[in-house]
Amino acid sequence: MGESDRFHRNEFKQRRKSRFTLGADGNALTALFALNVVFFLILMVLQVGFYVGEKTPDFFYTTVVQWFELPSSLTKLSERPWTLFTYVFTESGAGIIRGITNMIWLWGFGYILQQMAGNDKIIPVYIYGGFTGAIFFIAAHYFIPPIAMYKGVNGIMGANAGVMAVAMATTAIDPNFRFFTQIRNGIPIWVLMTAYILIDFAGVASTSAAYSLAHLGGALAGFLFVVFLRRGKDGSVWMNKAYFKFITLFEPKPGSNTNPKDAFFYKTGDRKPFTKTTSVTQQRVDEILDKINQKGYHFLTDEEKAFLKKAADDEAL
Numbered sequence: 001m002g003e004s005d006r007f008h009r010n011e012f013k014q015r016r017k018s019r020f021t022l023g024a025d026g027n028a029l030t031a032l033f034a035l036n037v038v039f040f041l042i043l044m045v046l047q048v049g050f051y052v053g054e055k056t057p058d059f060f061y062t063t064v065v066q067w068f069e070l071p072s073s074l075t076k077l078s079e080r081p082w083t084l085f086t087y088v089f090t091e092s093g094a095g096i097i098r099g100i101t102n103m104i105w106l107w108g109f110g111y112i113l114q115q116m117a118g119n120d121k122i123i124p125v126y127i128y129g130g131f132t133g134a135i136f137f138i139a140a141h142y143f144i145p146p147i148a149m150y151k152g153v154n155g156i157m158g159a160n161a162g163v164m165a166v167a168m169a170t171t172a173i174d175p176n177f178r179f180f181t182q183i184r185n186g187i188p189i190w191v192l193m194t195a196y197i198l199i200d201f202a203g204v205a206s207t208s209a210a211y212s213l214a215h216l217g218g219a220l221a222g223f224l225f226v227v228f229l230r231r232g233k234d235g236s237v238w239m240n241k242a243y244f245k246f247i248t249l250f251e252p253k254p255g256s257n258t259n260p261k262d263a264f265f266y267k268t269g270d271r272k273p274f275t276k277t278t279s280v281t282q283q284r285v286d287e288i289l290d291k292i293n294q295k296g297y298h299f300l301t302d303e304e305k306a307f308l309k310k311a312a313d314d315e316a317l
Contacts (some may be wrong), residue, residue, distance in 0.1 A: 026294060028122040029110045033103060036159055040088045040099055045069065049104030066155065070134050072141040072210065073152040087155075088130030088162045098203065100158040105196060112189070116173045117229070119294050122166065123227050124236035129218035136217030140210040147210050154208060160200060167196055168222030237302040258307020285311050 043064070050060040070087035071077050077084070091099035134156075140153040169194040170177075171226055178186030197219070201212050225235055288304050300308070 012091045026119065026290065028119050029107065029114055032123055032126055033107060033109070036089050036091075036099070036106075039068070040096075043090060044096075065157075069139065069155040069157040071152070072105070072138055072150065072154040072156075074138065074142075076152065077138070079190060084131060084134050085127075087134070087157050088159055089125070090157050091159070099159060104162050106159065107219075108169045108192075109163070112177065112294075113166055113170040113173070115169065116177075120240050121169075121225075121236050124239045125165050125169045125222055126162040127239070128221040128235065129162040132165070132221035133161025133214040133218040137214035139209050140213045144209070147208060150208060150210075154210060156211060156214055160211075160215045161221075162252060164196075164200065164215050164218035165222035165225070167193055168219040169226050170222075172223050172226040178240060 046064050047060055050064070055063075067080060068083065068086045068090045070083045070182065071080070091102070113122060113125070140147050141154065142148065171189050175188065175190040177189045179189065179192075180187050200215055228235055237310050288300065288308055291300065291304070
């Protein structure tokens with residue numbers, strides 16, 4: 001792993017000189033952050049447009065906002081089921097401070113989760129938190145009498161349930177992980193998680209308990225994700241496979257553009273005509289480093305490990 005660390009540093013220096021980026025290619029945390037910002041900007045622009053047209057906040061809500069937020073009634077949910085997905089990516093225009101703080105918490109915990117569990121876990125954990133939070137929010141309006149009177153009236157928006165899931169998953173993997181290590185051996189991450197829960201619950205205490213339960217549902221989803229992961233059941237696999245199939249749906253199948261001449265003249269059965277020694281190129285090094293970022297060093301093939309070692313040896317000369 002020493003050679004991979006060396007090339008990580010070299011790669012960062014080279015890319016910093018060539019272009020500015022918020023994260024590496026395929027960085028799920030950057031994509032998640034960007035998706036939240038895009039949804040927020042869409043609502044903000046629409047809200048400004050309505051205010052310029054001298055429309056009331058109620059008119060803006062009934063015309064736009066309700067099509068993004070998750071309703072507390074199953075009847076309304078059946079009319080707009082997509083809100084199970086959109087609500088956890090959307091902050092209302094009035095919640096700009098909450099939106100900024102949510103993104104700060106997401107980036108802080110998400111960055112650590114990337115290092116602990118891999119890049120492919122971030123978005124699935126976030127979505128599981130959103131779905132579980134939605135279930136808790138709707139169930140509260142059906143089974144808790146003081147809240148039931150607001151069924152069909154209340155709605156929920158915001159990244160809190162998803163961020164709570166990411167935060168809890170990070171904490172559950174290693175509760176004693178420390179940051180700010182220069183301050184008395186550092187601060188355990190469970191302390192930060194406790195502070196986050198207290199701040200979050202204090203922010204929604206003045207509204208309805210259903211919102212607190214939704215955020216608690218998100219935290220439960222993050223915790224259960226880690227529990228199942230330790231038992232060998234990775235809940236992110238099917239979601240990542242479905243995403244990969246979707247983005248490659250219209251790509252040509254492998255071998256569809258094969259030249260018939262190549263297929264005829266180069267069929268050698270199991271015999272290898274010669275062994276080729278790959279020359280070290282920066283492009284190949286970048287590809288291997290990106291694979292390490294996405295999946296981890298242990299997922300490299302023997303050929304890729306040998307290539308990385310050869311590249312490290314050449315670098316040392």
